[in-house]
Amino acid sequence: MNPQISRPVFVLGCPRSGTTLLQQMLHSHRRIAFPSETRFVHTAYEARHRFGDLERAANRRALAEWITRGGDTKFRVLELDAEEVIEEIVHGPPTLGSALAIVFRAYARRHGKPRWGDKRPSYFRRVRMLRRMFPDAQFVHLVRDGRDAVSSLMRMPWFDGDIYAAALTWREAVDTGKRLGPRLGPGTFYELRYEDLVADPEHELRRLCIFLDEEYDPEMTKAYRHARRTVPSARRWHLRTHEEPNSRHVGAWRDRLRGPEADLVEHVLASRLLDHGYALSGAARPSAAELARFHRIAAHRWRSRHAHAVLDRLVQSREPNPVVSLLRGPVSVPDRLDES
Template structure:
């Protein structure tokens, strides 16, 4: 729906932004053109980055990155800027559910970014995640994923400025897409466009055919999946969701079914899963804090007027102002 806006481009999930951030020290000082070239080459050619789904010229991207500003965010942002250029659009976005837990990292890369958190009933999210062909974990991890996302969102809601973080519910969006899209456009400081209500045309271009789990994007906005957890989850999964996610669900306006209590062994398995995932995040966070002390070059993108201003770089008179935000 956002990609249907005449000024906004949102590509498929690319999977190179976060890996590039954690690999940043491998490429050396990105103020050096050859280092930027090496990073861009990795982004454009590694089989796990999904760069090909942007459908931009690899060699042109590598050259523009080498010629561009000397920072990690600039090399990454150049790929998205070129994707937006494919459609003649001024702004770009990127989407991954896990980003809600990585906002600190993303702000380091794009300090003028705005964040949109689309929230859905946790029981429907667990149902959907379990059915994904690429999902290999169990129900306890699926439940933990939603709990972590809600906890992260609650922190962002309290800590981030109103013009930087926005929440909307999937159920409200599908119930009244016109109202919700107008509110979202107001947050983004963009004019609402009627094309946003009929995203199927954009989906034909922006959603890869092999992503069959996104097949609904090729039709009209639908409410058909709202509440479908009642037939897609097993009874024990519903009980577990409502017991361990109950407070979070109700806080976001979702009603509980009043099912029986979850089995103790299921609750214990969920708690152990949460503890392991939390410990893993803490270890990764500690490694990142250490790496921040040894960064060889700037991280923040220097592509937009806002980014350059935040970096203390004066606007050049001959430069065409870039007013878009990430």
């Protein structure tokens, strides 16, 4: 373990793949601070032109005000003093990545930890953005059986898609992971399965800590204690984080997906399920109409992603400042660590 390691850590994966559980486990490590979803990293990046030249202190203040008080962010979940963070950003390096890093470093400092991370399932679509701002970051991709992820996603009150959108989201996530592995290399990208994590948490977390260049911390397997204090009971879809890790819901898709839905999901995800070690159930082939609709939606989503990538390159060419974080080194923390 290198005590000077300070690389940011980003957790990503298809929604309903256990990323909140993993976030809680990582936050329980004595050296890593991992907040609940903040939702201001990607929105700040998309809004970066709004703040103009960050060499100007007034523009850095406008950015800091937006991060800490904007309606599109969840800064409040960090429980930080907004005024202190604003002043630190104003007096910090003039780049977007630096401003965001200042917020996360303040959170890590509050918890007495030298390293920080962030979790958002949709980060699998935004790795290029994250690497632009944090080129030394490490990425952890959590994969869950696509049938379980899809069946769980369909039950969420905040998910407004259909079975086709849910299946495509899982497919996009695992396809992205397959590309990122060789592109980023074993020191930057790590993939693990949800089923393995809940079946043998200590084994999987030890392996993850080797990737992170950290000593294993046994408190990681007791993350449910932290979750009971920080994950509200109103978020019913995250209540399993209040329990010790278990495999009780592995394979729940068999009860949750109706026959035609199960057939469709298994068929269109079959090769990828096998690639990740998931056995097929021998589902029937969906109708030609069902498959045609799935592929039409897939083509539309591909065109939309391609158009967004082209637009982002255009926007990038007009940036007034670099976006890369200029902050380096571990967070300065007091001798006595806060175990909260």
